[in-house]
Amino acid sequence: MIVADRKKIPEIRDMIRSHKRVLLVGCGTCVTVCLAGGEREVGILGSALRMSLKLAGCTVAVDEYTIERQCEDAFIDALAPRVKEYDAIVSLGCGAGVQTLAERFPTTPVYPGLNTQFIGILESQGVWTEKCLGCGHCRLGEFAGVCPITRCAKRLLNGPCGGSREGKCEIHADTECAWQRIYDRAKALGILAKFDAIAQPHDWSTGIDGGPRKVIREDQCIAGMGPKA
Amino acid sequence: MESEPIILALCCHYCAYAAADMAGSMRLQYPSSVRVLRFPCTGKIEVNYVLSAFERGIDGIMVAGCLEGGCHYLEGNLRARRRIERAQQFLDEIGLGAGRLEMFNLSSAEGPRFAEIATEMHERIVKLGPSPLRRERAAVMAGVEKIAQESLAALAGETK
Ligand code: SF4
Numbered sequence: 001m002i003v004a005d006r007k008k009i010p011e012i013r014d015m016i017r018s019h020k021r022v023l024l025v026g027c028g029t030c031v032t033v034c035l036a037g038g039e040r041e042v043g044i045l046g047s048a049l050r051m052s053l054k055l056a057g058c059t060v061a062v063d064e065y066t067i068e069r070q071c072e073d074a075f076i077d078a079l080a081p082r083v084k085e086y087d088a089i090v091s092l093g094c095g096a097g098v099q100t101l102a103e104r105f106p107t108t109p110v111y112p113g114l115n116t117q118f119i120g121i122l123e124s125q126g127v128w129t130e131k132c133l134g135c136g137h138c139r140l141g142e143f144a145g146v147c148p149i150t151r152c153a154k155r156l157l158n159g160p161c162g163g164s165r166e167g168k169c170e171i172h173a174d175t176e177c178a179w180q181r182i183y184d185r186a187k188a189l190g191i192l193a194k195f196d197a198i199a200q201p202h203d204w205s206t207g208i209d210g211g212p213r214k215v216i217r218e219d220q221c222i223a224g225m226g227p228k229a
Numbered sequence: 230m231e232s233e234p235i236i237l238a239l240c241c242h243y244c245a246y247a248a249a250d251m252a253g254s255m256r257l258q259y260p261s262s263v264r265v266l267r268f269p270c271t272g273k274i275e276v277n278y279v280l281s282a283f284e285r286g287i288d289g290i291m292v293a294g295c296l297e298g299g300c301h302y303l304e305g306n307l308r309a310r311r312r313i314e315r316a317q318q319f320l321d322e323i324g325l326g327a328g329r330l331e332m333f334n335l336s337s338a339e340g341p342r343f344a345e346i347a348t349e350m351h352e353r354i355v356k357l358g359p360s361p362l363r364r365e366r367a368a369v370m371a372g373v374e375k376i377a378q379e380s381l382a383a384l385a386g387e388t389k
């Protein structure tokens with residue numbers, strides 16, 4: 001899932017202080033699961049912003065609304081009738097949610113309430129870690145199911161480097177060495193010999209370096225609305 | 230009277246509430262600014278609950294739960310402490326200041342300790358002055374009634 005965390009109150013306050021009526025919009029999908037942008041967090045942010053704005057001498061009305069999913073236009077229908085009552089939106093969705101709202105409401109400023117971090121997992125209660133960069137050409141099959149592109153600080157495809165110490169990466173004592181994980185798992189899987197071969201360089205053109213990406217499923221595109229329209 | 234602080238004591242049913250009760254039956258004095266509300270466990274107290282109380286103009290909140298290791302629900306008071314710390318971060322960012330909110334731990338047998346922390350909190354809030362969000366006393370007290378009803382609802386939900 002997409003993992004995000006909150007922006008500090010003063011930063012959000014300063015983005016909206018010149019508006020009159022602001023709607024905080026939560027998202028019920030990834031950011032609810034990572035406890036950053038669901039209904040409860042929207043309630044907390046709403047209270048905090050109203051108090052903070054008042055103390056800063058600003059008269060801005062702040063209301064709250066949470067939809068099921070911000071990154072899909074159909075889910076925004078429930079929100080749409082309310083938006084005309086407001087002169088700005090703060091989205092507690094990920095960056096995709098913020099931009100989907102901005103696209104849907106061309107005359108309403110939409111501000112981000114979260115810092116979108118990464119694609120990751122819940123590692124333990126309250127701790128999320130990054131697992132995938134979305135490189136567009138998954139090579140987990142070559143690396144015993146551990147992604148060196150995301151989890152090795154140097155993104156080495158032929159590791160480890162000389163900084164690997166007792167399973168930890170040299171960048172931080174808390175950071176696992178991805179290559180230690182790769183070799184441990186390869187050993188357990190009995191495929192260590194595969195690592196005698198040099199891994200080929202990565203084709204970064206399938207990632208963000210190749211420009212903004214798009215996934216198209218022709219069979220799912222509705223006539224007149226799909227890419228071939 | 231108008232300038233007297235309004236402080237909520239969000240008390241766990243199993244410890245601080247009983248301690249407050251004991252303070253009363255021991256005829257111990259503690260400031261009348263402290264309004265005691267009963268919760269099934271401090272673990273029931275969410276950050277948004279605390280913030281919405283401050284939004285209504287409350288001057289200070291003390292959360293009082295069982296001694297660490299002594300929670301009736303095992304770790305409700307530990308969760309509460311983390312949540313109160315989070316709420317304190319928000320209070321700092323908002324500009325109200327973390328000092329208006331504090332968590333205490335005590336057992337049901339500590340009536341005098343309850344009177345002591347209530348007095349400590351009262352003195353702290355007097356020193357900080359009224360909340361800059363403070364409205365007329367009657368308006369804030371109406372808010373307190375709403376909060377009290379919510380705490381009763383939490384209690385009813387828990388004992389069902
Ligand atoms: S190889 Fe690419 S797609 Fe696969 S996990 Fe790593 S970053 Fe993600």
Ligand code: SF4
Pocket residue numbers: 151152153154155156159160161162163164165168169170171176177178179180
């Ligand atoms: S110590 Fe391991 S994870 Fe860190 S940079 Fe070197 S190979 Fe990569």
